[in-house]
Amino acid sequence: MPESESRPIVWSDELWDDLLRETDAGVCYQCGTCTATCPLAERGALNVRQLIRLGAFGSGVPGRAVDSPGLWSCTTCAQCNVGCPRGVDVVEVVRHLRGRAWKRNEVPAGLRPLLWAEFQDGNPYRMPPSQRTQWMRGLSGPAAGSSDGASTVLYVGCTASYDPRAQRTARALARLLAAADVPFRLLGENEVCCGETPRALGAQGLFRDLSSRAAESLRTAGATRVVTISPHCFDALRAGLSNEVEVVHYSQLLDELVSGGKLKVGGTPAPNLTYHDPCYLGRQHGVYEAPRRLLESTGAKILEMPRNRRWALCCGGGGGNMWRESDLEGRLADERVTEARDTGASVLATACPFCITCFNGTESAGTGRLEVVDVAEVVARAAGVSSA
Amino acid sequence: MVRMAVEKASLLQPLESYEQPMVQAALVVGGGPAGMAAATSLARQGFETHLVEREREVGGHLRHLDQIEPSGADAKSLLTAMLGNLETSGAKLHLGTEVAQIDGHVGNFHARLGTGETVEAGVVVLAMGATMVRPPEDYPLRSAYDLETVTNQRLEEMLSWGRVPGRTVTLVSCIGARSDERGCSRYCCSSMVGQALRLRRMGKKVRLLYRDLRAYARGAEELYRTAAEEGVAFFRYPDVPAEKAVRVVPGAVRFHDVLLDRDVELPTDLLVLVCGLVPEDPAVAKMLKVSRSSDGFLLERHPKLGPVEAGSAGIFLAGTAQGPKDLGESIQQGLATAAKAAALLSRDTIEKEPLCAVIDETTCNGCGRCVRVCSFGALEPYTVDEGGKKSKKVRVITAACMGCGTCAADCFRDSITTPFFTDEQIEAQVDAALSDDPASKVLVFACNWCSYAGADQAGIEKIQYPSNGRIIRTMCSGRVSDRFIKRAFEKGAGAVLVTGCHPGDCHYINANSWTGKRFEIWRKTFERRGIAPERFQLEWISAAEGKEFAAKMKEMATVLRDHAAAAPPPAEAVSAGK
Structure with a gap:
């Protein structure tokens, strides 16, 4: 056990008040529902509950923030927020803790x-x-x-x-x-x-x-x-x-x-497709149905993935991870593309450029059987507008 | 089975119920909120009510409170209101004195107070309360180690003045509670969360160390949430007594934060010890033979069926004397005792079920065995003078006797009769049960309250079990005498099973403990007579344990099969051992 582990952490009331001012972490009662639903926790990369607890302690020990389990791996997908019985905005807490790390210049290289x-x-x-x-x-x-x-x-x-x-x-x-x-x-x-x-x-x-x-x-x-x-x-x-x-x-x-009749869609119906909810559209802002209605207006049939809407699996690109090489074993995007393919769809539609980049970057996306497109592109084709 | 009932019925005698005079007055011991509520309610219903309080003022712990959590109500106004109600109710207050001596039974209790006054009452409400635990030596109650230590009671006083020293305050829960036999003190979580919130609103840095947080009262969970929202920091210490888990070091407390799994130090100006409740050791409860549970608090008759009654009739339990509880619960229980007591007091006489033991004084030799086993003090030795020759006898105080029959099973001279469960009646049932193919039968003795109901439960749950059981009901397993067992084996019974309530759950205080003790002796005796131990068993079965009852009966059927396979001992072998 390193020396810093054996010495007690000294509580800081100031950092605690700081956390309370910027987040609602004070009401967290550490039930761990967040960890149980976190896709990174499943991969051993992040323990959300522990991260919040650590946040409460104000990272009083130097070097704490940068090695906090998963602080920088978090994709801010907000899956944790969905199940929280206390309604804590955990993503807010993650941002706050990262902010503290910046103040001490304890951030990953790059x-x-x-x-x-x-x-x-x-x-x-x-x-x-x-x-x-x-x-x-x-x-x-x-x-x-x-x-x-x-x-x-x-x-x-x-x-x-x-x-x-x-x-x-x-x-x-x-x-x-x-x-x-x-x-x-x-x-x-x-x-x-x-x-x-x-x-x-x-x-x-x-x-x-x-x-x-x-x-x-x-x-x-x-x-x-x-x-x-x-x-x-x-x-x-x-x-x-x-x-x-x-x-x-x-x-x-x-x-x-489209629903107001100002944009005419029709023509060739799109092939069977599945839709991936981007975290920042779905979970973060509750926009689940507008993209689906759009896709269906083109005559497409949506083959839903088992994890959809509130439970959609993150592509792995949020929270700054577009610019970091993932240290995860098994990318989230790989798992998501496999899930999409298992629906039997030939098109994976989504509405976020990060998601598209992540999915196209997967090994399995290259096999050609699954086309990754943006919802806007699907609508453009159906409206007879060039989507190139 | 029909034959068993018919044989018993043929021996039935008409019984007459007893009537006892009822002194229509109530004695309430203890003037805390529970006692005040009980006395006020009884007096308002028109009963002569005496409230005895050791202190010179009523109010108990309520006198020391500022604010009542989780509602935040003002304690002083509540006390004033309750006191006003008590004073106008007509209850007679005996302050600054205690019950020095008390005896008697339902309808007729006699108490002598420390002042020399005597009180006659038909019912007694015990509401002596509980004491706040004294903090252990590990936490010296003074300024030491650069921090000041106070109890939560002292903090309440400070809060009422609006002056609390220090900038950083750390509260530690469960001091003296939840260790060894002692359970949760129940009042403290809501109370300390409320105190923490008030401190926070005074601008303090407030930390609350808990072992478990049980915010169960109405509004308590909301209070907890508000406290968390407003910045009280909560820490969970390991699941061991606080004095082991939380150490005081200069200017701080140290403990292992369970949720972070790291040792933590909290710089602290003021340490508040949130103290649990410990039972008093009231002489009055001893004099009335009221049992105490393993945690030392007074034991109710039954947690569900008799939650505010003591084991003996006419004695009621209210407030923290019966177990730790918060103010609201104490008042509720006080009112509940008043309702139960009033039901008795509203009559001139009390009618008792005619199950009371009867002693034949011509054969009783006053040996006193029965006196020893009576849980209710209902048997009283006395001396008669028969033409100059003094002889000892025992008589039954019918008002106190609850009819369990435990005495009858212990009488060598068969001088005690328990109506409706006489030796002859039970033996007639034994004979009838075993009149046909006795070796295939399991004779079961079941008590009225638990195991008979447990057998019923097996039926209610439609659990299949062998049909060779023959059940004989008695009021208590304590009624089962060795003569019934002997008779059963003489008649060739395949097996005998004695059942009763689980230890501690007996409806006659602890009469079934005698069943347990006797069984140990009988088992050896019958084993010597050639009865294999598996053919004679004791099993505790509660009213809810239908499954367990059925499982036991299946097991007994297996015992019989195995027994039949081996060569059965000749019936004479049993008789020869007489």
């Missing part, structure tokens, strides 16, 4: 450059702001956000701006909005990261900084409504923008358009 990229470039990809519009290749007219005076802003987000796979989703969505006569604008070079990654990693200061920059650019554009592609932007903008602007996920908007 995260600091990531935050510098966010700070300097306004995105986690170290890409120049000038290239934010590259995704628009081939778009023109209303689909290129040329509707002057429109109060709706399509917030593309860093991933859809820079990641070639996600760019396709963005283009499909832009064309769908144009097809439904929804005037919208784009922020272009002025779009900055929503700050979701710093937020999930506990860098609260940087998150606040980024969201105030995002708020400023939205205000300048005269936006009253923001449509996001990534559920992560959806979550972070909702947290960062207070009530000044209405933030919606594109699946909610498309659902409205």
